[in-house]
Amino acid sequence: MSDSTPTSAQATGRKPVLAVVGATGAVGTVMLGILSTREDVWGEIRLVASARSAGKKLRVRGEDVEVQALAPEVFDGVDVAMFDVPDEVSLEWGPVAAARGAVVVDNSGAFRMDPDVPLVVPEVNPSAIRNRPRGIISNPNCTTLTMMDALGALHRQWGLTELVVASYQAASGAGQPGIDRLHAELEAVSGDATLGTRPGDVRTAVAERLGDEPSPFPAPLALNVVPWAGSLKDDGWSSEELKVRAESRKILGIPDLKVSATCVRVPVVTTHSLAVHATFQKPIKVEAARQALVEAPSVVVLDDPANGDFPTPADVVGSDPTWVGRIRQALDFPHTLDLFVCGDNLRKGAALNTAQIAELVAAELSGR
Amino acid sequence: MSDSTPTSAQATGRKPVLAVVGATGAVGTVMLGILSTREDVWGEIRLVASARSAGKKLRVRGEDVEVQALAPEVFDGVDVAMFDVPDEVSLEWGPVAAARGAVVVDNSGAFRMDPDVPLVVPEVNPSAIRNRPRGIISNPNCTTLTMMDALGALHRQWGLTELVVASYQAASGAGQPGIDRLHAELEAVSGDATLGTRPGDVRTAVAERLGDEPSPFPAPLALNVVPWAGSLKDDGWSSEELKVRAESRKILGIPDLKVSATCVRVPVVTTHSLAVHATFQKPIKVEAARQALVEAPSVVVLDDPANGDFPTPADVVGSDPTWVGRIRQALDFPHTLDLFVCGDNLRKGAALNTAQIAELVAAELSGR
Numbered sequence: 001m002s003d004s005t006p007t008s009a010q011a012t013g014r015k016p017v018l019a020v021v022g023a024t025g026a027v028g029t030v031m032l033g034i035l036s037t038r039e040d041v042w043g044e045i046r047l048v049a050s051a052r053s054a055g056k057k058l059r060v061r062g063e064d065v066e067v068q069a070l071a072p073e074v075f076d077g078v079d080v081a082m083f084d085v086p087d088e089v090s091l092e093w094g095p096v097a098a099a100r101g102a103v104v105v106d107n108s109g110a111f112r113m114d115p116d117v118p119l120v121v122p123e124v125n126p127s128a129i130r131n132r133p134r135g136i137i138s139n140p141n142c143t144t145l146t147m148m149d150a151l152g153a154l155h156r157q158w159g160l161t162e163l164v165v166a167s168y169q170a171a172s173g174a175g176q177p178g179i180d181r182l183h184a185e186l187e188a189v190s191g192d193a194t195l196g197t198r199p200g201d202v203r204t205a206v207a208e209r210l211g212d213e214p215s216p217f218p219a220p221l222a223l224n225v226v227p228w229a230g231s232l233k234d235d236g237w238s239s240e241e242l243k244v245r246a247e248s249r250k251i252l253g254i255p256d257l258k259v260s261a262t263c264v265r266v267p268v269v270t271t272h273s274l275a276v277h278a279t280f281q282k283p284i285k286v287e288a289a290r291q292a293l294v295e296a297p298s299v300v301v302l303d304d305p306a307n308g309d310f311p312t313p314a315d316v317v318g319s320d321p322t323w324v325g326r327i328r329q330a331l332d333f334p335h336t337l338d339l340f341v342c343g344d345n346l347r348k349g350a351a352l353n354t355a356q357i358a359e360l361v362a363a364e365l366s367g368r
Numbered sequence: 369m370s371d372s373t374p375t376s377a378q379a380t381g382r383k384p385v386l387a388v389v390g391a392t393g394a395v396g397t398v399m400l401g402i403l404s405t406r407e408d409v410w411g412e413i414r415l416v417a418s419a420r421s422a423g424k425k426l427r428v429r430g431e432d433v434e435v436q437a438l439a440p441e442v443f444d445g446v447d448v449a450m451f452d453v454p455d456e457v458s459l460e461w462g463p464v465a466a467a468r469g470a471v472v473v474d475n476s477g478a479f480r481m482d483p484d485v486p487l488v489v490p491e492v493n494p495s496a497i498r499n500r501p502r503g504i505i506s507n508p509n510c511t512t513l514t515m516m517d518a519l520g521a522l523h524r525q526w527g528l529t530e531l532v533v534a535s536y537q538a539a540s541g542a543g544q545p546g547i548d549r550l551h552a553e554l555e556a557v558s559g560d561a562t563l564g565t566r567p568g569d570v571r572t573a574v575a576e577r578l579g580d581e582p583s584p585f586p587a588p589l590a591l592n593v594v595p596w597a598g599s600l601k602d603d604g605w606s607s608e609e610l611k612v613r614a615e616s617r618k619i620l621g622i623p624d625l626k627v628s629a630t631c632v633r634v635p636v637v638t639t640h641s642l643a644v645h646a647t648f649q650k651p652i653k654v655e656a657a658r659q660a661l662v663e664a665p666s667v668v669v670l671d672d673p674a675n676g677d678f679p680t681p682a683d684v685v686g687s688d689p690t691w692v693g694r695i696r697q698a699l700d701f702p703h704t705l706d707l708f709v710c711g712d713n714l715r716k717g718a719a720l721n722t723a724q725i726a727e728l729v730a731a732e733l734s735g736r
Contacts, residue, residue, distance in 0.1 A: 162700075166534030166643035168593045168632065183561045190558040193551045196637030202682035224682035225536045225634055225641055227694050227708040232673050235654070236696045245699065258700035262643035262708060264536065266593055267635050269564030273593055275534035275630035277645075286603070305600050314570035314592035326595050328604045331613065332626035333530075340595040340630060 015043035016079035016362045019102065021093070023047040023058055023067055026176040027084040027107065031351040032060040038355060041362045048074050075100040079365055080358045083107060084350065098135035103365075105357045107139040107350055109239075112247060114138075119250045121145065122356040123298050124152035129360050137357055142349030143167050143229075143240060143263060144247040146272045147341045149322050149348075153296035154289055155252055158335070159281030162258040165244060168266045168273040169229055170313060173345050174216035179269055181215050185222035186267070196223040217265060226265040238263055271313035272345040279336040286329050289337055293324050298348070303327050311342035320347055383411035384447035384730045387470065389461070391415040391426060391435055394544040395452040395475065399719040400428040406723060409730045416442050443468040447733055448726045451475060452718065466503035471733075473725045475507040475718055477607075480615060482506075487618045489513065490724040491666050492520035497728050505725055510717030511535050511597075511608060511631060512615040514640045515709045517690050517716075521664035522657055523620055526703070527649030530626040533612060536634045536641040537597055538681060541713050542584035547637055549583050553590035554635070564591040585633060594633040606631055639681035640713040647704040654697050657705055661692050666716070671695050679710035688715055 020035075022028045028049070035045060036059075045060055047067045054069035068074050070093060075081060081102040083090050090108035098104050111117040111134070118128035119138045129137055140148065151160060171182035188209035189195050195202050206220045219226045230239030245259035266273075293299045302311050303325040311323035323342045330336035343349055388403075390396045396417070403413060404427075413428055415435045422437035436442050438461060443449060449470040451458050458476035466472050479485040479502070486496035487506045497505055508516065519528060539550035556577035557563050563570050574588045587594045598607030613627035634641075661667045670679050671693040679691035690711045698704035711717055 164532045164645045166630075168536070168634070186554070186558060190554060196682060196685060198686045200683055201685075218676040219680045220682055223636055224680050225636060226680055227641070227643070227678050228673060228676075236671070236673060236694065237699075238673070260645050260698045260701060260704070260706050262534075262645075262694065262706055264641075264643065264708070266536070268591055268593060273595070273632075275595070275632065275643075277532045277628050277630075303604070305596060305604060305606070308586045308596075310595050312587045312592050312594055314564060314588055315568055317564060317569075318566045326604065326630065330628045331605075333628060336628070338628050338630055340632070 016365050017044045017077055018042045019046040019048055019075060019078045019081040021048040021070065021081060022084035024049045024053045025084055026172050026179060027346055027350040030346040032058055034351050034355050036061050041359055046074060046078065072096050072100065075102050078102040080105060080361050082354050082358055094136055103361045104136040105139060105354050106136055107354050111136050112138040119247060120357050121148045121251055121353060122360055123149040124251055126360055129357060139354045139357060140247050140251060141243040142173055142345040143169060143272055144244050145349045145353055146343040147274050147276055148251055149296060149298045150293055150324050150341055151278060152252060153292050153299060157292055158284045160252060160254060160257060160278060161281055162279035163248060164277040165261040166275045167263045169263060170268040170270045170272055170345055171221060172270040173272065177216045181217065182221050182267060182269060184210055185220055189222045221265060221267050229263040229265055268313045270344060270346055271317040271342055272349060273313055273342045276339045276341055277336065279333060283335055284337060286327050290327055298322055299324055310340060313342055316342045317344055319344060320352055322348060384733050385412045385445055386410045387414040387416055387443060387446045387449040389416040389438065389449060390452035392417045392421045393452055394540050394547060395714055395718040398714040400426055402719050402723050404429050409727055414442060414446060440464050440468065443470050446470040448473060448729050450722050450726055462504055471729045472504040473507060473722050474504055475722050479504050480506040487615060488725050489516045489619055489721060490728060491517040492619055494728055497725060507722045507725060508615050508619060509611040510541055510713040511537060511640055512612050513717045513721055514711040515642050515644055516619055517664060517666045518661055518692050518709055519646060520620060521660050521667060525660055526652045528620060528622060528625060528646060529649055530647035531616060532645040533629040534643045535631045537631060538636040538638045538640055538713055539589060540638040541640065545584045549585065550589050550635060550637060552578055553588055557590045589633060589635050597631040597633055636681045638712060638714055639685040639710055640717060641681055641710045644707045644709055645704065647701060651703055652705060654695050658695055666690055667692055678708060681710055684710045685712055687712060688720055690716060
């Protein structure tokens with residue numbers, strides 16, 4: 001582990017060196033913006049991507065930095081390496097970076113359920129970062145992450161026992177290809193007000209305009225919702241739905257938490273929303289729950305429907321907090337609340353949470 | 369009641385006379401198409417709308433029919449009067465039509481919870497039409513209706529006890545103004561691929577292009593989802609969410625059914641979708657549930673995610689059945705299934721179900 005090597009930031013008193021792997025993707029782009037605006041705890045920031053992007057210059061902290069091709073040597077002298085790359089790239093290169101002394105903060109699904117890898121939301125389980133025998137810390141899936149800080153705040157007081165969740169997931173959950181595809185489809189259906197009225201007419205219009213261009217979605221997303229995200233797992237469940245279950249249990253430390261999730265993609269660019277039906281051990285009232293959420297530092301309560309105040313993705317995109325509204329006492333289920341939660345899936349759902357974890361590691365390395 | 373009057377269809381052997389009130393609206397337009405394609409059980413079909421639309425000619429059963437202004441006399445000689453108008457218009461005019469001898473089939477919320485008015489889904493509770501002391505039969509809310517025939521089929525065998533529902537509701541649930549608004553907003557945001565990335569940018573773009581034009585939605589619907597439908601009721605619940613609870617109980621005949629619903633509008637023109645978490649008295653298995661749904665005459669099961677087969681609104685819009693997919697055994701909840709259901713909210717969710725009820729009444733009046 002890096003904090004025992006003689007060249008560590010703690011040993012030398014220098015600011016830790018950061019590598020951003022996957023700097024050119026949708027999350028990477030948001031990450032460079034976040035690194036340019038948060039308190040600057042980093043020494044050198046090294047940008048890394050596939051060989052295809054090497055040599056490109058990207059702006060971070062007001063300076064142009066040249067992107068380096070992923071190779072073992074780029075991790076030499078690195079204290080913390082953030083990875084936002086596909087699972088298989090993380091699986092191969094995360095351990096390489098860790099072996100060279102970097103603490104890896106990984107945003108793929110590769111290591112999240114590894115018992116030797118902590119899965120961390122800094123507002124919920126920050127101390128978990130310390131126990132990282134593989135030198136790897138995982139960042140949760142963006143859908144799970146959208147509700148974790150809010151549910152964590154409620155769980156601390158009332159003890160969460162059951163979750164029934166339906167998601168409204170944005171196109172950018174599938175990265176830049178998802179964003180590009182949604183825009184291309186919206187252009188393909190624009191200007192024809194008859195579309196969306198006959199079976200398959202949207203599918204035909206999209207196929208006519210976009211041809212065989214591959215889509216990250218298994219059905220048109222424009223003028224549609226698609227009840228699928230991820231890959232097929234046992235018994236008809238999608239990987240995304242099973243991640244919500246397994247990751248919520250691990251982050252909150254509730255191994256027997258009951259979870260059913262239905263994950264649905266919607267034609268929104270960025271910001272995931274969730275309809276959450278949450279049951280607790282202890283009796284919970286709306287007003288006390290609202291107070292606990294107001295006091296949670298990363299949560300904003302926007303809940304005054306009489307004045308049109310509830311969170312929507314288009315209003316909260318680009319912001320850091322988790323937004324909670326529509327807080328209702330379930331009428332027929334004891335100890336249960338129904339809520340609507342929105343969070344920017346590229347920020348708190350990905351880059352911001354990764355940056356927060358990395359900053360916790362930086363503080364540890366610096367002996368703070 | 370009309371079936372005891374001397375001029376009734378039964379007494380005379382003639383085909384019953386139908387009035388379509390609200391013939392020019394979004395549901396009315398679909399209704400005229402449905403009346404032109406289903407088995408023709410009607411004698412005269414009289415089209416009625418507000419004075420503003422009177423004199424307009426609309427095509428039904430291949431003929432142009434002049435729209436008459438709503439007035440007491442238009443119901444003279446009418447056997448069945450379908451209403452698709454706002455609550456307050458139904459409240460005033462439904463009893464007027466009933467007093468003139470018509471059986472009223474009303475698609476507003478005005479009478480649905482009246483104990484003297486049956487609330488009918490022909491596949492679920494057809495015999496309820498017979499007990500109509502006010503001469504009025506109500507058609508359910510479109511969101512509730514989207515899942516009723518599928519849940520009715522499961523309830524008959526396994527006994528439904530709990531429902532947790534999240535909706536993905538189409539713009540046309542708010543009628544033609546909803547459809548027009550969605551198209552206008554999509555035009556307003558089209559061509560600018562930077563929209564949907566900064567807080568409120570979609571709201572600003574829509575306001576700049578559409579100005580103060582009133583919207584039936586409390587937030588932009590393009591590139592967004594809006595967790596609100598209907599009006600504000602007690603304790604933060606929306607009228608739409610409470611309708612799902614009260615109407616499901618009445619239609620299925622389960623007064624203590626536990627229900628939590630979160631109703632959310634999505635940028636889809638027509639066809640509501642629902643993520644349904646349904647719990648039953650008896651142990652239920654996916655394969656048996658699938659078989660019961662396959663055998664339900666108005667339900668189509670489309671559930672093979674390995675081949676990309678699940679219902680989406682853009683694929684099923686314009687069709688009559690209720691489409692069910694993503695049928696999964698809940699992993700942590702006993703006797704519970706998770707499903708995804710889609711149905712055209714203007715057809716089975718409104719006009720088709722109304723037509724089916726009216727046909728049941730016509731058969732009764734004709735002594736069949």
